[in-house]
């Protein structure tokens with residue numbers, strides 16, 4: 001049995017009570033019973049709003065980050081148990097914007113993945129190379145190092161994670177990796193997961209992210225090791241996000 005694909009929206013730091021409500025209502029009106037798993041990863045202040053709006057729907061709730069700590073003096077952070085209180089199913093960890101602007105190291109990302117897993121939240125672990133790293137032929141080394149750190153700490157339950165390959169040069173730029181470029185990195189990641197999880201590696205979702213949109217989704221999702229998408233800009237427009245969902249079968 002082949003697994004269902006996963007289409008996850010990453011709203012990043014966008015939205016308002018009013019805008020979220022109209023976006024989600026438009027999604028719920030037309031999403032029907034999708035052939036794939038669907039999630040939206042929303043800004044933390046809107047988790048309660050989204051929990052209420054998405055209750056009983058086929059769209060799961062996700063967060064964009066979480067703390068590696070359980071509780072205590074960590075100003076500005078949200079723990080996994082707090083996210084659980086709002087019905088959060090997924091948490092993005094190690095997005096390149098967090099690595100770049102907040103100095104998140106591979107070790108910090110691995111610890112966040114562990115905190116999510118320990119609390120029944122599925123971490124969506126992001127990996128990806130910059131343009132300079134790709135052009136200097138370091139893509140393989142970079143993504144393998146990023147994933148290895150997560151496997152090192154979470155090896156015993158690695159089959160519970162979701163991986164997202166997001167080439168940094170493709171994020172928000174309109175430049176998408178070609179299906180062949182994406183597939184070749186996804187195959188590397190699958191092999192690395194196979195090493196850690198044996199036959200369970202086939203069941204791990206490896207998402208592609210980086211300027212995925214309504215026009216290019218089907219071709220990317222047709223690749224054998226692309227099991228879904230992590231969508232930024234296009235997830236903020238209901239018709240576009242719905243088209244991507246429809247392409248994931």
Ligand code: 13P
Pocket residue numbers: 010095166170171172173174209210211212230231232233234
């Ligand atoms: P865009 O789809 O806007 O390129 O963003 C991708 C991304 O970073 C999703 O996490």
